[in-house]
Amino acid sequence: MTRLRIRATSAYYIRGGSGGLLVDTGYAGTLPAFYRAIGEKKVALRDIDYVMATHYHPDHAGLIGSLTGKGVKLLLIDRQKDAVHFPDGIFARDGIPYEPVREEEATVVAPEESRAFLVRLGISGRIVPTPSHSRDSVSLILDDGDAFVGDLEPLEYLAAYEENAALKEDWDRVLSFRPKRIFYAHAPERILPETGERIEIAR
Numbered sequence: 001m002t003r004l005r006i007r008a009t010s011a012y013y014i015r016g017g018s019g020g021l022l023v024d025t026g027y028a029g030t031l032p033a034f035y036r037a038i039g040e041k042k043v044a045l046r047d048i049d050y051v052m053a054t055h056y057h058p059d060h061a062g063l064i065g066s067l068t069g070k071g072v073k074l075l076l077i078d079r080q081k082d083a084v085h086f087p088d089g090i091f092a093r094d095g096i097p098y099e100p101v102r103e104e105e106a107t108v109v110a111p112e113e114s115r116a117f118l119v120r121l122g123i124s125g126r127i128v129p130t131p132s133h134s135r136d137s138v139s140l141i142l143d144d145g146d147a148f149v150g151d152l153e154p155l156e157y158l159a160a161y162e163e164n165a166a167l168k169e170d171w172d173r174v175l176s177f178r179p180k181r182i183f184y185a186h187a188p189e190r191i192l193p194e195t196g197e198r199i200e201i202a203r
Contacts, residue, residue: 001146003183004037006030009059010185012148013041014140017122019049021075023140023148024185028062028091028098049121050075050107054150055137056083058090060185065099075117076106077127083136111138128173132166139170145180154187 002013006026011034014021020043026034038045051068052075053061061084068074076084084101091098109117114127125142133151140148152174153167161167174182182190 001183002041002043004034004041004043006033006037006063008186010183011037012183013038013043013048014123014142015047016118019121019123020047021118021121021123022048022051022067022072024054024060024150025051025063025067027059027096028066028087029096031063031066034063045070045072048072052076052127052140053080054139054148054185055134056080056086056101057134057151058087060150061087061101062091062098064101068102068105069099074101074103074106076103076108077114077129077136077138078108078110079129079131080136080138081108083134126177128177130170130174132164132170139174141174141177141179145178146183147174147177147179147181148183149174150185152184154184155182155190 004011004013007030009024009026011022011024011026050073051064053064064074081103084103088100111127111129118125125140127138127140130137130139130149130152137150139152152170155171158171180192
């Protein structure tokens with residue numbers, strides 16, 4: 001796994017045995033910063049077979065259209081189909097050049113089909129819905145213990161959200177797979193204790 005810092009967003013490149021997957025991209029207009037980030041980490045554009053967004057907010061999906069225009073394929077989770085054009089109006093309002101997502105060219109999979117898809121890339125894991133941040137939000141959880149959760153509210157802040165049942169449900173789902181490390185888009189990674197026990201979240 002390679003972390004790519006693209007201005008304010010952390011994206012992650014995962015090299016599988018037979019392909020590479022990029023998780024999130026950064027804001028539109030940051031393509032030079034993206035190229036600089038992959039260059040510093042010795043990742044070539046040709047190494048990236050697929051790109052996916054944890055959700056279609058502007059700072060996560062802004063470069064998807066540019067990357068697919070250069071040959072990277074889009075992995076789209078079925079529940080995200082209605083959200084892919086959410087950033088369009090924001091970029092138009094701000095006058096930022098933007099390549100819209102061409103969802104008709106995407107490989108669309110349901111969460112329950114994600115393991116079989118990832119196996120084709122030589123990646124062991126699954127993609128699960130985590131919609132407390134936005135209805136289209138998903139998290140990628142690898143069998144090696146790495147979990148990529150995008151903008152899911154950090155685990156350590158849960159005590160401040162006593163009435164947020166949806167957030168608790170998302171974290172219950174993520175933690176049920178016993179991850180070892182949590183990777184966020186805008187927060188430091190969280191290393192979980194290696195106790196072999198499931199972490200319980202107080203209600």
